[in-house]
Amino acid sequence: MSNQILPYRQLTRKELEKAEIIEEAREIIKEGLGPICDNCLGRQFAKIGSGVSNAKRGKILREVLIEKGEGVEEGKCWVCNGLFENLEEWVSRALEKLKECEFDSFLVGTKVSGMLLENEELMWEIAGASYAEPLKAELNREIGKRIERETGKIANFERPNLVVLLNLWTEKVELQVNSVFIYGRYRKFKRGLPQTRWLCRECRGRGCEHCNYTGKMYPESVEELISSSILAAFKGEYTVLHGCGREDIDARMLGSGRPFVVEIKEPRRRKVDLRMLEDKVREENKGKVEVVGLQYVKREMVAKIKNAKADKAYRVGVEIKPKVPEKDLENALDTLNGAVIEQRTPTRVLHRRADMVRRRKVHSAKLISFEEPVFFMEIRCDGGLYIKELISGDGGRTKPNLSELLGTEVEAEEKELDVVDVFLFEHELKNFLLAQVFLL
Ligand SMILES: [Zn+2]
Ligand SMILES: [Zn+2]
Numbered sequence: 438m439s440n441q442i443l444p445y446r447q448l449t450r451k452e453l454e455k456a457e458i459i460e461e462a463r464e465i466i467k468e469g470l471g472p473i474c475d476n477c478l479g480r481q482f483a484k485i486g487s488g489v490s491n492a493k494r495g496k497i498l499r500e501v502l503i504e505k506g507e508g509v510e511e512g513k514c515w516v517c518n519g520l521f522e523n524l525e526e527w528v529s530r531a532l533e534k535l536k537e538c539e540f541d542s543f544l545v546g547t548k549v550s551g552m553l554l555e556n557e558e559l560m561w562e563i564a565g566a567s568y569a570e571p572l573k574a575e576l577n578r579e580i581g582k583r584i585e586r587e588t589g590k591i592a593n594f595e596r597p598n599l600v601v602l603l604n605l606w607t608e609k610v611e612l613q614v615n616s617v618f619i620y621g622r623y624r625k626f627k628r629g630l631p632q633t634r635w636l637c638r639e640c641r642g643r644g645c646e647h648c649n650y651t652g653k654m655y656p657e658s659v660e661e662l663i664s665s666s667i668l669a670a671f672k673g674e675y676t677v678l679h680g681c682g683r684e685d686i687d688a689r690m691l692g693s694g695r696p697f698v699v700e701i702k703e704p705r706r707r708k709v710d711l712r713m714l715e716d717k718v719r720e721e722n723k724g725k726v727e728v729v730g731l732q733y734v735k736r737e738m739v740a741k742i743k744n745a746k747a748d749k750a751y752r753v754g755v756e757i758k759p760k761v762p763e764k765d766l767e768n769a770l771d772t773l774n775g776a777v778i779e780q781r782t783p784t785r786v787l788h789r790r791a792d793m794v795r796r797r798k799v800h801s802a803k804l805i806s807f808e809e810p811v812f813f814m815e816i817r818c819d820g821g822l823y824i825k826e827l828i829s830g831d832g833g834r835t836k837p838n839l840s841e842l843l844g845t846e847v848e849a850e851e852k853e854l855d856v857v858d859v860f861l862f863e864h865e866l867k868n869f870l871l872a873q874v875f876l877l
Contacts, residue, residue: 450497452486461564462498463507468563470556471515474522475499476575481560483570491575492521516556517572520605521579527610528583531601534610535588539706542593543601545581546613547573550605576603596735598707617671617701619711620738620866621731622694622859625659625684626724628852632683633660655686662726663699666717672705681742682749682820684856692750692857694729698739738869747820748800748860754811754853755828761843766804766812769842773802773816773827781834783826797822811850815857825849 453459465473465481479495499509513519535543549557549572557572580603581592600613635655637648644650660678667676681696711731719727757766776799782792797819806813816824823835828849830838840847 450501453482453494453497454501458482458485459498459501459505462502465560465564466502466507466509469515470559472510472512473516474514474519476521476579477514477516477560477572480572480575481564481566481569483575484568490579491570516560517553518556520553520572520576524579524583527580527603528587530610531580531584531603532587534612535584535601537705538599538612538614539704539708540590540598540614542591542597543581543584543599544592544594544597545577545584545601545603547576547603548605549573553605614703614705616736617673617704617707618734618736618738619667619699619701619731620696620734620742620869621699621715621728622696623659623663623690623726623728624692624694625690625726627726628687628689629655630662630725631655631658631686632680633678634658657725659726660699662722663718663728666714666721667699667701670709670714670717671701671707673701674703676701679739679742681745681747681859681861685825685854687851687854688751689855691752691855693859695856695859696742696745696747696861698734698742700739733871734866734869735871738866741866741869745820745861748817749820749822749856750815750817750858750860751824752805752813752815752853752855752857753824753828754808754813754850755839755847756810756850757812757843757845757847759845761845763804763807765843769839770802770804770814772837772842773799773839775799775801776837778818778822778827778838779836780823780826781831783823783831783834785825786823795821799827811853813853817858820859824854 461481462478465478473495475492475495477491477495478498479491479493482494482498483491485494502509514521531545553572561569580601584590584601585592596615598615600615602611602613604611631654635653635658636642637645637652637654639645639647640652642652644652648654660676664676664678667673677700679698679700684690684695711733715728715731778797778799780795780797782790782795799822800817800819802814802816804812804814816827818824818827823831825848826835826838828839828847830836830840830846833841
């Protein structure tokens with residue numbers, strides 16, 4: 438034994454040699470159901486001082502008791518059933534399992550079997566649990582230290598990449614891999630594409646005649662299109678797309694694109710070159726969607742994105758029949774410029790949205806071009822304003838509206854509605870970014 442740990446040892450021994458501690462240790466040995474290992478003995482006194490492991494604490498207590506002439510039985514421990522003599526076995530199982538996954542940080546957890554839980558409770562009845570720590574806390578720590586030593590990766594209690602779960606019921610190691618979150622913006626060039634998978638209304642995904650046995654209302658979505666490249670790169674199970682709002686299915690999403698966070702569930706890889714991933718998504722979805730500005734972010738970014746109130750800019754084309762002078766249209770847009778719109782939930786979404794009145798501001802509305810017979814205008818407004826209804830009036834549910842201002846019924850052309858910008862200030866997002874150490 439080296440001189441450096443001698444003072445510790447003496448200190449510990451002094452602490453442990455108090456009469457009440459020795460008395461309690463004697464009880465444990467005498468009343469126990471069989472031999473007990475140093476870890477399980479020492480663990481009952483874990484909260485007395487620090488600086489030594491339970492195993493060492495148990496060893497000292499055993500020595501003291503033997504010196505005092507107590508009979509101390511040797512053999513397989515009745516409390517842990519020999520678990521702590523078998524730590525290396527668990528470590529090698531964990532290391533083997535960890536080969537499946539890329540990770541930088543981890544945490545160890547234990548699912549304790551019923552038998553060990555009962556033993557532990559019995560032990561606490563004998564010893565009183567006043568200084569004890571639970572078996573699983575010690576096991577997690579001891580296995581964790583060994584994994585750190587073997588892999589050079591660090592245990593992380595707050596944000597581990599994965600949890601190494603020691604399942605004492607099945608005697609197997611399981612991995613709970615935490616999601617990877619990526620922020621970016623998507624552009625959608627194709628109309629008729631929903632943002633996320635949309636389950637069939639008739640069968641709710643089981644498959645029926647109505648949906649041609651696909652279970653879906655639309656054969657593909659932005660989420661499905663981009664997720665195939667992403668899943669392949671991260672070797673994940675599935676993805677969830679969290680958008681900063683969503684455009685109409687038949688509207689394109691152009692310009693700067695729409696912010697989103699994609700969550701990759703159970704990724705086996707987590708160090709993917711995101712610029713290469715952008716290229717891959719673009720190649721695989723030519724003419725449909727692309728993603729730009731991908732960055733690794735923290736989980737909290739999902740809430741940030743979902744709750745963001747971002748202004749939107751739309752490009753919308755309308756055909757006005759009967760024709761009105763261009764001057765009239767310009768005057769009408771002038772009235773809308775800066776107006777606060779009172780909008781009752783549009784008739785077309787009433788089946789899935791509460792009927793209520795929203796107030797949303799139009800920040801600017803201007804005519805940008807005229808291609809016979811369609812006028813194109815650009816409208817920038819608060820998020821959550823329904824543009825089609827701002828044009829049509831929705832039977833008076835949206836006020837003011839373009840139709841009313843022109844004194845004729847105007848509809849937005851289905852094929853001429855695009856979102857051209859979603860104004861979300863990227864500098865507000867920097868607290869949610871993860872260091873991009875992964876880029877090659
Ligand atoms: Zn034991
Ligand atoms: Zn169906």
